[in-house]
Amino acid sequence: MTRQNSIVPVALDDRSYDIHIGPGLIRNAGAHIRDAVGDRPLVVLTDSAVAELHLSPLLDSLRAAGSRVLDPIVVPSGEASKDMEKLGEVMDALLSRGIERKTVLVALGGGVVGDLGGFAAAIALRGIDFIQVPTTLLSQVDSSVGGKTGINSRHGKNLIGAFHQPRLVLADTDSLKTLPRREVLAGYAEVVKYGLIDRPDFFTWLEANGKALVDGDDALLMEAIRVSCAAKADIVGQDEKESGLRELLNLGHTFGHALEAEAGYGATLLHGESVAIGMVMAFDLSVRMGLCPAGDLARVRAHLSDVGLPISAAHLGGGTWTADKLAAHMAKDKKVKDGRVTFILARGIGKAFRCADVALEDVKEVLAASLAG
Numbered sequence: 300m301t302r303q304n305s306i307v308p309v310a311l312d313d314r315s316y317d318i319h320i321g322p323g324l325i326r327n328a329g330a331h332i333r334d335a336v337g338d339r340p341l342v343v344l345t346d347s348a349v350a351e352l353h354l355s356p357l358l359d360s361l362r363a364a365g366s367r368v369l370d371p372i373v374v375p376s377g378e379a380s381k382d383m384e385k386l387g388e389v390m391d392a393l394l395s396r397g398i399e400r401k402t403v404l405v406a407l408g409g410g411v412v413g414d415l416g417g418f419a420a421a422i423a424l425r426g427i428d429f430i431q432v433p434t435t436l437l438s439q440v441d442s443s444v445g446g447k448t449g450i451n452s453r454h455g456k457n458l459i460g461a462f463h464q465p466r467l468v469l470a471d472t473d474s475l476k477t478l479p480r481r482e483v484l485a486g487y488a489e490v491v492k493y494g495l496i497d498r499p500d501f502f503t504w505l506e507a508n509g510k511a512l513v514d515g516d517d518a519l520l521m522e523a524i525r526v527s528c529a530a531k532a533d534i535v536g537q538d539e540k541e542s543g544l545r546e547l548l549n550l551g552h553t554f555g556h557a558l559e560a561e562a563g564y565g566a567t568l569l570h571g572e573s574v575a576i577g578m579v580m581a582f583d584l585s586v587r588m589g590l591c592p593a594g595d596l597a598r599v600r601a602h603l604s605d606v607g608l609p610i611s612a613a614h615l616g617g618g619t620w621t622a623d624k625l626a627a628h629m630a631k632d633k634k635v636k637d638g639r640v641t642f643i644l645a646r647g648i649g650k651a652f653r654c655a656d657v658a659l660e661d662v663k664e665v666l667a668a669s670l671a672g
């Protein structure tokens with residue numbers, strides 16, 4: 300059976316674009332990209348691991364569609380490439396290739412390549428267009444959509460960047476077949492997030508289908524990516540620059556970033572794993588504050604652990620982590636406003652809201668409970 304691709308529009312006036320989701324999109328990228336940007340010159344940025352799997356089919360397709368394709372730029376795979384030094388190298392590579400304002404950068408890879416490539420595109424010649432071809436579940440449901448681009452600094456993650464919307468997103472579900480299961484699960488945490496924010500029926504659907512989905516059922520995966528992208532597009536369409544509503548997308552992230560900062564941004568704890576634990580903590584905090592039924596926290600914990608995601612911080616840090624240390628990381632979060640941390644809490648599944656009025660003692664209790672398992 301041939302499956303149709305889904306198309307999810309992101310409505311942002313003259314910066315609107317489509318997200319295509321489905322199999323074979325890398326192999327057929329040339330035609331989609333020509334439809335979106337015409338016959339403008341293209342330059343692909345990717346990483347060494349993704350290049351081995353997907354660069355040749357992409358380049359073949361771009362050339363077959365008649366586009367002029369500059370030499371690709373390949374950075375080492377891994378979070379370390381999202382830094383100022385690598386950004387400098389990418390900028391130099393772009394300028395050495397003689398890019399013009401009409402050149403379009405095609406970012407092929409996961410969140411690192413998408414964020415780095417998007418930011419390079421935002422500042423090259425004061426801004427060139429770019430296209431996202433995300434190859435991980437996490438980047439297909441989150442980072443490739445919505446125009447957040449940037450790099451890390453020694454002061455923290457994603458602290459240098461720009462809002463720069465892509466012209467097109469091609470989420471090829473075939474690329475997920477080569478992803479390690481741990482990476483699929485980490486991306487799945489962000490899928491669950493959309494159900495918990497404002498789509499309770501989607502969360503119920505995930506409870507029924509999540510296990511088969513992370514085991515690689517194509518049709519379920521495609522549907523989950525479609526709903527996730529539609530949920531994100533809806534929020535980004537209303538609040539592109541995160542002046543309010545978009546903060547809901549940070550559910551689980553304030554706690555999660557504290558865990559990641561303590562773990563040191565590496566393989567010990569993947570971003571999606573920290574989000575899974577962080578979402579449990581956000582629901583736990585909501586229950587402790589008397590805002591959310593305990594039964595909803597139990598459902599969140601049960602579903603995440605059912606599919607194989609971590610739900611507490613007990614296994615992290617070898618007993619050296621404390622609630623105080625983690626709380627100190629939260630105070631440095633870039634979402635801090637006037638010295639207050641805005642938490643995303645929930646009145647139940649699908650009922651997330653922003654709250655800047657949270658007692659530090661409650662936060663520390665939640666952290667201590669998570670560290671205790």
Ligand code: GLY
Pocket residue numbers: 441442444445447545548549
């Ligand atoms: N990943 C959260 C956002 O794009 O706003």
